[in-house]
Amino acid sequence: MSLKHGLLGLLSLSPQTGYELSKEFALTMKYIWHTKTTQIYTELNSMEQKGWLVSERVIQDDKPNKKIYTITEAGTAEFLNWLLEPGEDIENALAGRSAFLLRVLFSGNTSADAAIALMESFRETCLGLGNAHKGIRSAIDQDADEVGAEHTLYFNIVARHGEMILKTRLEWIEETIQTIKNHHNIK
Amino acid sequence: MSLKHGLLGLLSLSPQTGYELSKEFALTMKYIWHTKTTQIYTELNSMEQKGWLVSERVIQDDKPNKKIYTITEAGTAEFLNWLLEPGEDIENALAGRSAFLLRVLFSGNTSADAAIALMESFRETCLGLGNAHKGIRSAIDQDADEVGAEHTLYFNIVARHGEMILKTRLEWIEETIQTIKNHHNIK
């Protein structure tokens, strides 16, 4: 899998808590992976048991106590090993698991109106992510000094991928709505 | 989940065996979902137990015996219910789970050469899928009479999505290779 490796990657940049990691997953990772907070905590636990991480509990007065995870040598080794291995996982990048596209695929069972409504709600979701983009880019900029030019380069490359895909999706949505309308002689 | 619903959708078009379904998943579904043959068999089994399908065993002399699954009324009801329900699953369409992008994200830990090689192998994978496109489109055409114009419309819409995304990815790959080269003053 790679959630573990995603977490190792983030922790190789700086020690963090599960809570911080879960927020990071909501940012940069928005393009790549989605996971629930609860899974992050259990993964961190199992990673610590594997010896990839060590944790330090920090008592706080004003806020709930927290647990800061730091990557170990074994963790770094595991991470680099994964990063450099040939990797058969490239194909999975092509087709995720999209319940949305599945709905579209079988929209022949519903009405044109329902299909158009489906497209429009997808458009809303896409536009929502579009707004998040600016935040992601500026977060990358802000962390630039800390993580260095090399990492920043690749963060921006991944962000660019997300932006390009999003733009294409929006074009496809408009085109598709027209296609459906034309097919049904609507408007 | 939706693998079950994907299978219901395909079976609503015509009764089929697990083997045929697994091949179909390798075609139209290439854009949407990837799964292993073995999972299809277990899912079909559990769907039959839920009463969504019935199976008929066909004895063959020249080939191994097979089991043809047919969707029931309960299965059709479940499928239409899923298709029409509001559906929170749209967001997942935005970020799948891409081990490939995760590698790119953390390529700051490797060399520029390694990152470029990663891009190039992704390009190969993309081009391979590009070749499959023609086959998918012609398969849709061939089935057009059987499934009807309405379904054919949406099959082509999904195919178009896959083609547009692929084209964008190829553009991103070329752009990215240049970006990496420029960053490192290569060539």
Next chain:
DNA sequence: TTAATCATGTAACACGTTACATGATTGC
């Protein structure tokens, strides 16, 4: 006063992957 943010976790269940198991027919 109500929602958001901070902060962590467990238990049960659902879904997906890998390895294992079998075996005839057809085309190169």
Next chain:
DNA sequence: GCAATCATGTAACGTGTTACATGATTAA
């Protein structure tokens, strides 16, 4: 003779989701 196609499955394990559980502080 070898690979591909046809055809189905089980067992074990790994991953991901949902529901449950707690509780203080801070900003609108």
